[in-house]
Amino acid sequence: MFAWLKKPASETQITHGQRLWLYVLAVIIMVLLVTPTLIVIPMSFSDSQYLEFPPRVWSLRWYEHYLSSPEWMLATWTSLKTAFLTMLVATPAGVLAAYGLHASQVRFVRAAFLFLITPMMVPLVLVAIGVFYVYAQIGILYTLFGLVLAHSILALPLVVIVIGSALKSYDMSQENAARSLGAPRWKAFVTITLPQIRFAVVTAALLSFLTSFDEVVVAMFVSGGDNPTLTRNMFNALRDQIDPTIAAISTIMICVTTFLMVLAQIFGQQRAAKD
Amino acid sequence: MRSQDSDALPISIRGVTKTYGAVHALDDVSLEVKSGEFITLLGPSGSGKTTLLMVIAGFTRPDCGSLKFGEREVIRTPPHLRDLGMTFQSYALFPHMSVAGNVAYPLKLRKLQKAEIAERVEKALETVQLGGYGDRRITQLSGGQKQRVALARSIVFEPRILLMDEPLSALDKKLRDQMQIELRHLHEKLGMTTVYVTHDQREALTMSDRIAVVNKGRIMQLASPRELYERPANRFVADFIGDSTFLPVERSGEQVSYGGMPLKFVQAPPDTPTLALMVRPERIVLSSEGPREGANNFAATAVEVVYQGDSYLLHARLDDGTLIALRGGVRGASLSALPNVGDKVTLTLAPEDTVLIDGSEA
Ligand SMILES: Nc1ncnc2c1ncn2[C@@H]1O[C@H](COP(=O)(O)OP(=O)(O)OP(=O)(O)O)[C@@H](O)[C@H]1O
Ligand SMILES: [Mg+2]
Numbered sequence: 001m002f003a004w005l006k007k008p009a010s011e012t013q014i015t016h017g018q019r020l021w022l023y024v025l026a027v028i029i030m031v032l033l034v035t036p037t038l039i040v041i042p043m044s045f046s047d048s049q050y051l052e053f054p055p056r057v058w059s060l061r062w063y064e065h066y067l068s069s070p071e072w073m074l075a076t077w078t079s080l081k082t083a084f085l086t087m088l089v090a091t092p093a094g095v096l097a098a099y100g101l102h103a104s105q106v107r108f109v110r111a112a113f114l115f116l117i118t119p120m121m122v123p124l125v126l127v128a129i130g131v132f133y134v135y136a137q138i139g140i141l142y143t144l145f146g147l148v149l150a151h152s153i154l155a156l157p158l159v160v161i162v163i164g165s166a167l168k169s170y171d172m173s174q175e176n177a178a179r180s181l182g183a184p185r186w187k188a189f190v191t192i193t194l195p196q197i198r199f200a201v202v203t204a205a206l207l208s209f210l211t212s213f214d215e216v217v218v219a220m221f222v223s224g225g226d227n228p229t230l231t232r233n234m235f236n237a238l239r240d241q242i243d244p245t246i247a248a249i250s251t252i253m254i255c256v257t258t259f260l261m262v263l264a265q266i267f268g269q270q271r272a273a274k275d
Numbered sequence: 276m277r278s279q280d281s282d283a284l285p286i287s288i289r290g291v292t293k294t295y296g297a298v299h300a301l302d303d304v305s306l307e308v309k310s311g312e313f314i315t316l317l318g319p320s321g322s323g324k325t326t327l328l329m330v331i332a333g334f335t336r337p338d339c340g341s342l343k344f345g346e347r348e349v350i351r352t353p354p355h356l357r358d359l360g361m362t363f364q365s366y367a368l369f370p371h372m373s374v375a376g377n378v379a380y381p382l383k384l385r386k387l388q389k390a391e392i393a394e395r396v397e398k399a400l401e402t403v404q405l406g407g408y409g410d411r412r413i414t415q416l417s418g419g420q421k422q423r424v425a426l427a428r429s430i431v432f433e434p435r436i437l438l439m440d441e442p443l444s445a446l447d448k449k450l451r452d453q454m455q456i457e458l459r460h461l462h463e464k465l466g467m468t469t470v471y472v473t474h475d476q477r478e479a480l481t482m483s484d485r486i487a488v489v490n491k492g493r494i495m496q497l498a499s500p501r502e503l504y505e506r507p508a509n510r511f512v513a514d515f516i517g518d519s520t521f522l523p524v525e526r527s528g529e530q531v532s533y534g535g536m537p538l539k540f541v542q543a544p545p546d547t548p549t550l551a552l553m554v555r556p557e558r559i560v561l562s563s564e565g566p567r568e569g570a571n572n573f574a575a576t577a578v579e580v581v582y583q584g585d586s587y588l589l590h591a592r593l594d595d596g597t598l599i600a601l602r603g604g605v606r607g608a609s610l611s612a613l614p615n616v617g618d619k620v621t622l623t624l625a626p627e628d629t630v631l632i633d634g635s636e637a
Contacts, residue, residue: 177367179354180332180438181381181428188355191380195371 094159
C-alpha cells in the first residue's frame with residue numbers, strides 16, 4: 001500500500017502519494033453526484049405509502065402496482081416506441097449528414113455543422129416552447145409522430161458529432177479506391193465506409209435511443225393524451241401524489257439507462273481499440 | 276472478359292484546365308499517351324501531378340478540356356464506369372477485409388463466378404509475388420506487401436489503363452529499387468497504358484517510356500528519359516532532372532562563346548534570344564595534362580574535394596566566379612591524382628557533352 005503511494009502515476013514522475021488529494025476529491029464528487037440517484041433504489045423496495053428512507057419494511061408492492069397499472073404501462077410503451085423510432089430516424093439522418101459534411105468541400109460546411117447542432121446549444125425549454133407552438137398550429141400535438149420528430153431533432157446533434165469524429169480518423173481515399181475499382185458511390189459507402197464506422201454508428205444509435213427515453217422537458221409540452229411518455233407521467237405524479245411507484249420506475253429506468261450507457265461505452269472502446 | 280487484341284487504350288488529354296481559386300492546378304494541359312505506353316508525370320510538390328491523375332480517374336472535374344480513352348470521350352463519365360486501375364499514395368486498402376477480400380472486391384462488383392474470382396485473385400497475388408497470402412489481414416502486412424496488394428487489386432480486373440500516384444514513396448530505398456524493376460516487368464507483361472506519378476527523377480528515368488515534366492500546372496517537356504536528360508528543353512527541366520550548372524554564353528551568328536572563348540559543340544543550339552551552357556557534374560572532366568585539343572577547356576581553382584565512396588565530387592571555381600561541380604570515378608590512379616584545395620585545375624567538356632539550352636528562366 002505505501003509502496004504504491006511512492007510509485008509514479010504518470011510519465012512526469014508525479015507519485016500516487018502526491019496525487020492522493022486528487023483521488024479523494026474525485027471520490028467525494030462521485031459520491032455527491034451518484035448518491036441522490038441511488039437513494040431511490042432502496043426507497044422503491046419500501047412497504048410504506050410514502051417515500052421514505054431508509055425503508056422500515058421491505059416489499060415489492062410498488063413494482064406490482066407499476067406493472068399492473070394500465071396508465072403506467074401505456075406510458076412505458078409510448079416511451080419505448082418513441083425512443084426506438086427516434087433511434088431509427090435520427091441515426092440514418094445523422095450518419096448521412098455527418099458523411100455529407102465530411103465529404104463535401106463546399107465553403108458553408110462549417111456553418112451547416114453549427115446549424116445542425118443548434119438543438120444542443122439552445123436551452124431545452126425554448127426548443128420545447130417553440131415546438132409546442134408549431135405543433136399546435138399544424139395539429140400534431142400529442143401524436144407519436146410529433147414526439148418522434150421532436151426527439152429526433154434533439155438526438156441528431158449527438159449522432160452528427162459521434163459519426164463526424166469517427167470519420168475524421170477514416171481515410172476517405174479508400175472510398176475513392178472502391179469507386180475506381182467499379183463501385184458506384186453509394187455502394188462504396190455501404191461496403192467500405194460503413195463497416196469501418198460501425199461501432200460509432202451503434203454508439204450513436206444507443207445515444208439517440210437514450211436521448212429520447214430520458215427526455216422530459218419537450219415531452220412535457222408535446223406528449224400526452226393517448227401518447228404520454230413515462231418521464232412526463234412521472235413528473236405529473238410527483239406533483240400530484242408522492243408515491244413510491246415513482247421510485248420503482250426510476251429504479252427500472254436507471255437500470256435500463258445504465259445498461260445502454262455501458263453498451264455504448266463498450267462499442268466506443270472497441271472503436272478506439274480498432275483505430 | 277476482354278479480347279486479346281484490345282489490350283491497352285490510348286489516352287488523349289486536350290486543353291485541360293483546373294483552377295482552385297487563384298491557383299492554376301492545371302493550366303491548359305494536353306498530353307497524348309500512346310496505347311501500352313508507360314508515361315511518368317514528374318514534377319515538384321504542388322505542380323499538379325495528382326490533380327491531372329485525378330482528372331483522368333474522374334475524381335476531379337476540370338474547368339474545361341477534353342479527355343478521351345481511345346475513341347470514347349469520358350470527361351463526364353463517373354469514376355466507377357471508367358474501368359481503370361488506380362493505386363493511391365496511401366495504398367487505400369480496405370482494413371476490414373482480408374488480402375483476398377481486397378483483391379476480390381472489383382471482381383465481386385463485376386459479378387463474376389465464385390470459382391473464377393478465387394482463381395483470378397490467386398493469380399493476381401502470384402503476379403505480385405504474394406501467392407498464398409490471401410488469408411492475411413491487411414494490418415499484418417509490411418509496407419512493401421501492402422503496396423503489392425494494392426497493385427494486385429488494381430490489375431486483377433484487367434483494366435486497360437493503370438494509374439499510379441507515387442506508389443513507392445513510402446518504401447525504403449532498397450525495396451523501392453526492387454519494386455521499380457518489378458513494376459516495369461509487370462508493365463511489359465500486362466501491357467496496359469500506364470500513367471505514373473512521382474517526384475523522384477531517378478525513378479522516372481528508370482521506369483518510363485516517356486516522361487512529362489510538370490511545373491505550375493503546365494507540361495514543360497514531354498520526352499524520352501534519354502532525350503530529357505541530354506536535351507532538356509529549358510532551364511527548369513535541366514535544373515530539375517540531374518544536377519547542373521548553367522554558364523552564360525553569347526551568340527554571334529553561328530558562333531557561341533563563353534567568356535570570349537568560342538565553344539565547340541555538336542548539337543545545334545535552340546533558336547532562342549538567350550542561351551546557357553548546361554554543365555552536368557558527370558560530363559565535365561578533370562584534365563591532368565592541361566588544356567585538351569578539340570574540347571572546351573575551363574581554367575578553375577579547386578575549392579572542395581569530397582570523397583563519396585563510389586565517386587568523388589570536386590567543386591571548382593571558374594575564373595568568373597561560378598562554382599562548378601564535377602563528379603569523377605575513383606578507379607585506379609585517379610584517386611591519388613586528385614587536386615588539393617587551392618590548386619589550379621583544367622576542366623574539359625567534350626563537344627558531344629556541350630549542351631546549349633534556352634537561357635531564359637522558366
Ligand atoms: N482540393 C483542392 N483545393 C484547393 N487547392 C488544391 C486542391 N487540390 C490541389 N490543390 C492545389 O493545386 C495545386 C496542385 O496540387 P497537386 O496535388 O496536383 O500537386 P502534386 O503535383 O500532386 O504535388 P505533390 O507532389 O506534393 O503530391 C497545388 O497548389 C494545390 O495546393
Ligand atoms: Mg500528389
